[in-house]
Amino acid sequence: MRRMLLMGNEAIALGALRAGVTVAAGYPGTPSSEVLETLVKERRDGVYVEWSVNEKSAMEVGAGAAMSGARVLVTMKQVGLNVASDPLMSLNYVGVKGGMVVMVADDPGPISSQTEQDTRCFGRYAKLAVFDPSTAEEAYVMIADAFACSERIGRPVLFRPTTRVCHSYATVTLMEDRDVPRAEGFSKDGGRWVIFPRLAYANHIKIEETLKSLADEFSDYPGNILSGSGRLGIASGGVSWCYVQEAFRGVGEEHRLLKVSTLPFPVRLGEEFLRGLDEVLVVEELDPVIERELIFLSGVLGLNITVRGKLSGDMPNAGENTPDYVRDAIRKFLGTSGDHAVTSSKSAAEPVPPALPVRPPTLCAGCPHRASFFAVKEAAAGHKAVFSGDIGCYTLGNALPLDMVDTCLCMGAGITVAQGINRVEPDTANFAFIGDSTFFHTGIPGVINAVYNGADIIVAVLDNSTTAMTGGQPHPGTGRSISGAPARRVSVSRVLSAIGVDDIQRVNPFDLPSAKAAVTRALAGRGVRAILFEGECVAVSRKHENRCEVDEKICIGCSVCVKRLGCPALSIREKKAVIDQSSCTGCGLCKYVCPVRAITGGEAA
């Protein structure tokens, strides 16, 4: 069979196709986005894939399709599940006909997220089975098992990879497609799909029974593995399992190891693991889920076993694991000497590294957001103003020198947070920055709230025609669907005007004087005002024409351009400003700030 080099997310997509998925929906979010992108590229006839407007919509589209007997994949990142939790909680009670896998990518670290929440805990709260793969190749196989399990129990299941599974890659051997019967279509089934208290009660009993039998069945699931012998045991799951294996590579020691890949926790296997042990070390990321299960099980079985992990303080309770940390923790636990120990104190003779730059993520050279932030910053100088931000590339506007994001909470929150601040401090100008994709995601209800309740805010929509941070996915405002096909375009300005925003200005952020004038006008008004800053994301448009250059003879080396804009293309070399020609897009913003007009070229005047 064919061997391929696949990223975890690609493996999940191909695994889902192999398992007969016919409907897939999701909202982009690192580290989950590549699953749907791969699905749409590799899809066969009769497979429907969409970027939904948000995770709740995706979940509900998926619910309808699964009620109609289709195999459904819904994808999102962990915080997206917060948005989609309402339909998912109830859907478990209602149930599904076709297998439905909800792929939720967790992000230990966090590397690109606002929380370190653990979807396994959500699974327990929502009473859902959870599959937790360790590698790309395991994910490829496991997602088919997840579909089969969901269809068999008639309820959605969670599939929870983490960043180091999603964005790692491995050699994967592709397998024969599974034979999946065609979706039967929707049948009314005498009210089966209508959630009522009485039905919820009856189904709650069934859910508990299912979870109980799964806890037993999962002890025989090939993804849950017990091996080795001895009086010391190590339990692990997810990518940490790989680090545990790495720690034992070439060491030739025998210890009792348990890999847990599912919830409900495989109770029988857990008991087999625990019996005869004195101590256990649990290696996992995010919450101490396996650790709690083992402590609980020891208690139920009346075993006197010390379980070490996050709760005991032996493992860190935040951040991601690394192979080095895990190896050292295992050595310490086993009491073996640190022949490999890396964290041992350095010898005095070792050279000391020079000071190295910290590299916070930065808006690209030529990013339209920089121009928009700069226009607002200039125009609002001297005003008492608060800048509420939102989730997207423009969150990076909080960094110096722009320093234009005072709050950032969750998708769509900027508009409503601004209203709350304004209720307490009515004399401040409250700006709410929101991207176009985020506006459609959860921004619109906040604007309606503002209009209805007579709030006094300025909504600044940073419309770059894409979902940039996650890699440039289309959304309702782009006029393109996930496959690139033309789609009906939903206009931000017409939405705003339809929901009662009367004061709407549209500007090109790179035309700095006009952009500033628009902000000044908005500042003079009252009520809900909107400014649409329309400039394309350069990572998508990839245009690098007409770059700007510094005339060395005119430049006085004052470094004003570097210090005020934070454009990565600008730097000072030998007391003169230089513009890196490989990254400059010629946006022309720096021409406005140069006090001696030393910068030439670029688009704007």
Place this chain on the structure above:
Amino acid sequence: MTDCLIVGVGGQGTVLTSRLIGIAALKRGFDVRGSETIGMAQRGGSVASHVRIGRDISSPLIPRLGADVILAFELCEAARAVPYLKPDGLMIACDVIVRPAGSSEMFGIDAVSRYLRSSLAHIRLLDGEKIRERCGARGMNVAILGAALSSGSLPLSMEDIEEALDDRFDVARAEANKAALRFGARMIADAGLKSED
């Protein structure tokens, strides 16, 4: 087995480089495992790609003191990666320094180079300006890959990577990349700096 760490600043092409190595290694019949930095850090943050070639490798991340070869597209990132190189491993680094946006602080090429030379037994510093002149800023990653191939530190030949380039790009871009690949290889060969292992 070979563990190869590729480090740089977001946007320098670490993901592409590791993919080229991975695809070529797969074609050669090796098993490959690895990990990428994808997400926020791609906007100018520190990024690392781990490529592990060989059987029975479980971790997608290379442990410290584990890399046989490190390719560094930026000098400060090279310095950050020092703890990952095996004592007898080889680092190939390009001597450009990318300063964080808006920072006027100087990070001197000399100081960082000195640190690298004093901490590592096997290090090749390549003239970044020269590569940029000949291959453009975007050809830097492939040029350094060429240098690695020519030093013999990867179990792959030039032809293997050239094939991977042909698979991935249209003719014009593939040819431009091959030229960069060969230029990087020559930089090592001309200096007579064949890696000793």
